[in-house]
Amino acid sequence: MLILQILLNAIVLGSLYACIAAGFSLVWGVLNVINLMHGSFIVLGSYLAWGAYKALGVAPWTSLLIAAPVFFILGYGIQRGVLNRVIAAPVLVTLTLTFGLDLILNNAMLVAFKADYRQLVLDPSLGSLSVGSLVVPVDRIVAMIFSLLLTLALFFVLRRSRVGRAIVAVRMDRDAARLMGVDVPSIYATAFGLGTAMAGCAGVLLAMIFPISPIASGSYLGKAFVVCVLGGLGSVPGAVVGGLFLAIVESFGSLVLGPENAVTLSFGLLIVFLIVRPQGLLGKRGFE
């Protein structure tokens, strides 16, 4: 029964990981930029949910409606104003640039909110659901459902919408897409905006479960990395598979090896995957 309970927790956690990583993976895949701000965007999203609940009594799932457009505009602006200027530069430059931007954003949050841990406590509590001896708090189930819905929404935007097809086209072959009349800088900004919106929404959902602090941004970023590499770059289904895989490995790994080794395990897994299967579980070879 313990095994089943751990598996259940892992699935809940894994769907949140998927939501964290989907936007990161999109930005990495389409723009070839590793966005080191992703973790801070997530934390900012959590603060938004916390503030909205505390000041206005808005429930987190309603905050999603505010977070998505706000973060989309933020991401779009950053890409248009700053990142597009160096998008053609080598890896090192874009990576270091997002690191610099992250320092600014994270420091701003530290000044604004201090490093204290805050917790969004729903009142009244949603209680918990139990089947047999399995117990899951309802707020976790709600977070799981919304994160899967968001990931699914991103998937359909990329598959079905005109903008989504243009994003995928740019990802496959930038020059050919430009020749077909796609406005590449604007598509870059849109993709970055979508990635940022996903991060913000993930943050809103995470606020229901985990304590909020600017310090957490590094660990969210680490998860996004690992999930992205495990699942395969730039693919939304890859993020879901990678997220679930990581959560299951982490949960059972900490059961067997002790919780203090969970981080070592996930980063060890990352290195092994990078070497043995850099295209990830679902990726196609040479499609980077």
Next chain:
Amino acid sequence: MKQRVYYGALALLVLLGCLPFLDSSYALRIGTFACMYAIMSVSWTVIGGFTGYPSFATAAFFGLGAYCGGVLINKGWPLFAAAGAAGVVAFAGALALGLVLLRLRGHYFAIASLAVAEVLRELTNTATELTGGGMGLNIPVSVTGSSSVMGEASFFFWAMWALLLLTFIVVRLIQESKLGFGLVCIKQNESAADMIGVNATIYKSLAFAFSGVFVAMAGALYAAWVHYIEPPDVFDVLFAVKPIVMALLGGLGSPAGALLGAFAFLGIEEAVWRNYLQIHSGVLGLLVVVLLLFLPDGMMSISKRLSQLGGRRG
């Protein structure tokens, strides 16, 4: 021109060696940090500047060296033997790791090298018996034999300074050698370099190892200098990023540029720390962003730009 910059940087370095005669412990502290940062950025130039591989492993080497040095000193080894051993461990480790990791390129290599530091930090955290784990590691005070505070400060300054001098000269020799030429070939076109007989795998691994050995020795000196280390302190991700920013500030691919970049960076950082304690990392970030957007080729390009401006006018 290049020779002139090299000898200029060397002269500056020698001049810096006179710092203890100022008899100011503040200047010594800053000077020791300047040498430490310069060791990191000059070392990073071998893998990042010559070879073109965006390595974020500097923090891993530094932490590894600090813990190797600290543990060995606690076992009764003399300081320089411990630092030498830390260097050997890092060199061998980097060589072995390089054979595997350097098959990756671009972002993948960057992330893998970043993950190495994370893994080492967590391992250090959990290996409590050897390293003290999250409690940190205390290193006894009496490694230098000098009883006065100023004496000890000068000792560590000179040790770090001598290591920087060694690093700078070795990296310069690498640049001039067949190895350095091969590395530049790899940067320009790896498959072509492989084709004409550059053993890319060995060359890259050597470059990775050379980017680690002196950083690890600096880590060992640092551990003895501050007497107390803990995993989040010495495996700090900033130790991986700052050398890159310094090298970019100076001008990518030039050891002299990396050296000057490190000094300039430390000067700016110190000024920021002094005046904006609350927002120092934000100001640092702003500096990085401005640097990358407006001065992508570093300070070494300023004179070139000025002469271009002059040429246009005249």
